[in-house]
Amino acid sequence: MPAATPEDQTPGHPLPELGFYGLAGHSATPRDLIGEVAHAERLGLGAVFLSERFNTKDAAVLTGAAVAAGERLGIATAATNHNTRHPLVTANMATTAHRMSEGRFTLGLGRGFDPLFDVMNLPRVTSARMADAIGIYRALWRGEALIGHDGPAGTFPYLSLDPTFDEDIPVALVAIGPRTLEFAGRVADAVVLHTFMTDDALARSVEIVKNAAADAGRDPSSVRVWSVLAVVGDWIDEAAAQRKLIGRLASYLQGYGDVLAAANRWDSAALTAFREDELVRSFTGAIDAVATPEQLAQVAELLPGEWLAASATGTAAQCCARISDQFDHGADSVILHGATPRELEPVLPAWRTVRDARRFDTLPRNPGRSRRRM
Incomplete structure (x- = not known):
């Protein structure tokens, strides 16, 4: 990569190409997210991704905390499930987060776990149900009213948020398998891959997403693919x-x-x-x-x-080399997984010395967008 300029190496200079997971792993203290977001902004990290677990990690609450704790950081749920909330509730949550964050929010969805949905007495997630749900959200965000909707996501006599709405909220999908990757390439604005994917698997996944987007008549570059790289430095x-x-x-x-x-x-x-x-x-x-x-x-x-x-292990320089590998194999952006902003402190100065500012500084703050809006 081209050498960085002095401005690029300034602590806090935005790194929109890099994200992290808030409350990485298991956490009984969700309030920690507030400090993590503030610290991430000081370091210049580009986005925080919020996973949901049915204990102390509710996606809507964590999103609100992240919005309040920062002014610049992109925010995405990665992921919540469409079947655990009524579509009107999810669309409302996303609109609220979108406006509160002034356009920094992405609604990230995933398939989840069938056995969990079985014991919750919820329908299992399928591509058809997820596509229908996304279509409902987007219609509601456009200010449309849905009357007598009967589709894979459910039957709803009447759905409406506000006829004055014209919200452009990105949707991301978390994907591993080829069918979900193809589906994501057809319908999503961004794709979040999975931790512990080899470089070859990453390259294959990116190719599937981009080809599916092209086959659907979309610009492949409009779908932002995030790789997820476990970072466990020797410090x-x-x-x-x-x-x-x-x-x-x-x-x-x-x-x-x-x-x-x-x-x-x-x-x-x-x-x-x-x-x-x-x-x-x-x-x-x-x-x-x-x-x-x-x-x-x-x-x-x-x-x-x-x-x-x-994964990325060893010294900060070795971790940066693995980050570079992700971009070399097709990723548009990289989530540094399993590490708090404090644990990422040694990596970021090293990354600033090798990153391609011309390539990355044009990326938008919103993790679901591939290019800045004019």
């Missing part, structure tokens, strides 16, 4: 690093290892051996939440080295 406490790297990958393999392994073309036999291991089978919760350091060391022996290598 992180060893026990925390184990949990962020080994524990997190192991937890993903517990929940939807088949999808992740297929995306990466990993050996299915190794995944089966991992899942059938006596220690892994003994965990009653997510490994990154319940395993001891001793157990994590044992789990590490079950994970092929190439699987863990799909």
